[in-house]
Amino acid sequence: xxxxxxxxxxxxxxxxxxxxxxxxxxxxxxxxxxxxxxxxxxxxxxxxxxxxxxxxxxxxxxxxxxxxxxxxxxxxxxxxxxxxxxxxxxxxxxxxxxxxxxxxxxxxxxxxxxxxxxxxxxxxxxxxxxxxxxxxxxxxxxxxxxxxxxxxxxxxxxxxxxxxxxxxxxxxxxxxxxxxxxxxxxxxxxxxxxxxxxxxxxxxxxxxxxxxxxxxxxxxxxxxxxxxxxxxxxxxxxxxxxxxxxxxxxxxxxxxxxxxxxxxxxxxxxxxxxxxxxxxxxxxxxxxx
Amino acid sequence: xxxxxxxxxxxxxxxxxxxxxxxxxxxxxxxxxxxxxxxxxxxxxxxxxxxxxxxxxxxxxxxxxxxxxxxxxxxxxxxxxxxxxxxxxxxxxxxxxxxxxxxxxxxxxxxxxxxxxxxxxxxxxxxxxxxxxxxxxxxxxxxxxxxxxxxxxxxxxxxxxxxxxxxxxxxxxxxxxxxxxxxxxxxxxxxxxxxxxxxxxxxxxxxxxxxxxxxxxxxxxxxxxxxxxxxxxxxxxxxxxxxxxxxxxxxxxxxxxxxxxxxxxxxxx
Numbered sequence: 001x002x003x004x005x006x007x008x009x010x011x012x013x014x015x016x017x018x019x020x021x022x023x024x025x026x027x028x029x030x031x032x033x034x035x036x037x038x039x040x041x042x043x044x045x046x047x048x049x050x051x052x053x054x055x056x057x058x059x060x061x062x063x064x065x066x067x068x069x070x071x072x073x074x075x076x077x078x079x080x081x082x083x084x085x086x087x088x089x090x091x092x093x094x095x096x097x098x099x100x101x102x103x104x105x106x107x108x109x110x111x112x113x114x115x116x117x118x119x120x121x122x123x124x125x126x127x128x129x130x131x132x133x134x135x136x137x138x139x140x141x142x143x144x145x146x147x148x149x150x151x152x153x154x155x156x157x158x159x160x161x162x163x164x165x166x167x168x169x170x171x172x173x174x175x176x177x178x179x180x181x182x183x184x185x186x187x188x189x190x191x192x193x194x195x196x197x198x199x200x201x202x203x204x205x206x207x208x209x210x211x212x213x214x215x216x217x218x219x220x221x222x223x224x225x226x227x228x229x230x231x232x233x234x235x236x237x238x239x240x241x242x243x244x245x246x247x248x249x250x251x252x253x254x255x256x257x258x259x260x261x262x263x264x265x266x267x268x269x270x271x272x273x274x275x276x277x278x279x280x281x282x283x284x285x286x287x288x289x
Numbered sequence: 290x291x292x293x294x295x296x297x298x299x300x301x302x303x304x305x306x307x308x309x310x311x312x313x314x315x316x317x318x319x320x321x322x323x324x325x326x327x328x329x330x331x332x333x334x335x336x337x338x339x340x341x342x343x344x345x346x347x348x349x350x351x352x353x354x355x356x357x358x359x360x361x362x363x364x365x366x367x368x369x370x371x372x373x374x375x376x377x378x379x380x381x382x383x384x385x386x387x388x389x390x391x392x393x394x395x396x397x398x399x400x401x402x403x404x405x406x407x408x409x410x411x412x413x414x415x416x417x418x419x420x421x422x423x424x425x426x427x428x429x430x431x432x433x434x435x436x437x438x439x440x441x442x443x444x445x446x447x448x449x450x451x452x453x454x455x456x457x458x459x460x461x462x463x464x465x466x467x468x469x470x471x472x473x474x475x476x477x478x479x480x481x482x483x484x485x486x487x488x489x490x491x492x493x494x495x496x497x498x499x500x501x502x503x504x505x506x507x508x509x510x511x512x513x514x515x516x517x518x519x520x521x522x523x524x525x526x527x528x529x530x531x532x533x534x535x536x537x538x539x540x541x542x543x544x545x546x547x548x549x550x551x552x553x554x555x556x557x558x
Contacts, residue, residue, distance in 0.1 A: 006383035024408035111492035
């Protein structure tokens with residue numbers, strides 16, 4: 001084996017990463033220090049101006065970052081326990097199990113923007129079945145709600161998000177649960193442990209590493225959310241459900257202010273994603289099997 | 290009683306998770322009068338008129354978007370297969386990158402796509418890749434690279450070293466080794482990575498939205514365009530969504546074993 005062969009094998013990947021990550025990221029930094037707009041594409045140096053506007057102007061990034069944070073946190077808090085529940089539900093033999101698992105996993109392979117459109121067809125007043133059901137239940141109490149109104153938009157989005165992403169977490173928790181040695185559970189049963197005791201003292205500690213990693217990954221993905229929310233509410237009503245990604249998209253491709261958008265995206269990256277990456281690195285090292 | 294409760298929860302779960310698709314399917318097959326009826330009708334005379342309308346509508350080229358999606362996903366899949374086949378072999382066997390590459394890939398997964406949208410949009414304008422199938426396919430390869438790399442690496446690591454060592458002792462060259470020994474043994478991995486990349490590329494929206502305007506619009510962006518242009522034609526909107534869902538879901542069902550194995554092996558390391 002010649003020494004160079006291994007580098008030749010890895011060379012295409014290296015070229016790919018340099019041209020599509022290193023170079024564009026460098027260009028993004030360059031944009032963030034310059035005034036570049038749709039009207040005036042020639043860059044002019046403005047120092048930290050873009051970062052200042054990204055923090056303070058009405059097209060700034062702090063509000064959307066706060067919303068994204070809230071959205072991601074609620075998603076994780078709802079979806080991780082739900083996924084554990086489903087994994088326990090499926091952790092037994094019953095008729096048609098494989099069929100049910102396949103159907104439950106299908107949302108993983110569904111386009112998020114299409115699911116958003118489907119969500120709109122559910123929540124919209126006039127034709128939305130979900131809107132109809134909710135209002136039929138509330139009618140005897142003399143209430144009527146709009147699922148996309150400021151009060152309920154966030155929760156409608158969370159429900160849709162959970163339909164899409166709980167299966168993804170479920171898959172990994174379920175596979176981990178399958179690898180738990182049956183002897184542990186049997187031994188606990190012989191010792192007279194209750195079902196809840198077995199869950200708390202054996203199953204949950206065994207699942208902790210995968211739950212931690214899935215929680216972090218899901219949080220990061222939920223924070224990035226664009227497709228679903230853009231399709232259902234377009235960031236509204238008003239700017240109530242505008243996420244980090246939607247605000248940057250609007251700044252760059254609707255308002256045409258590329259410099260501001262570049263600075264805003266970098267700020268979000270350093271406020272959130274860099275710490276998350278470090279947390280994940282620490283978590284993986286701690287539980288490396 | 291316990292058994293009853295179990296099935297009740299299971300069926301309820303089933304209904305909730307299939308509800309968006311079932312609801313959309315019902316709308317797609319209803320006549321306009323039935324769509325707007327209150328309460329919503331569950332039994333009705335199905336019609337194919339919305340599907341016909343979508344496929345023939347003036348000013349809306351469903352077939353073009355569909356073909357674009359197919360082309361983008363296919364090109365992106367082959368780029369990824371080529372990239373990951375050679376690089377994961379180099380990492381697994383010769384520790385290229387000193388064991389840091391898997392971690393780097395995982396960090397890449399955290400990079401928000403919106404961050405790269407802006408430089409890609411401007412750079413693609415300069416080099417003429419804007420609004421081309423190839424340009425979008427390249428960005429999809431980048432987005433799916435972390436998962437494809439990690440899945441492929443897990444499959445390469447499963448191949449027993451002894452077979453390759455025997456071949457090398459017999460004087461087999463690296464090219465020959467990769468072609469006639471590693472490639473056949475890695476087929477399950479190539480299938481898993483291939484279909485995962487194809488499905489995820491088909492479903493991608495943000496990059497395609499930013500980088501396409503007329504020529505290279507894929508079906509996810511096309512569906513969004515339909516909603517914007519024909520706001521209240523709910524039957525047609527539902528029909529577009531159902532048609533766009535078919536290819537990825539069909540692949541996921543047909544190759545579920547390989548795809549699920551690949552996902553669970555690769556995504557968590």
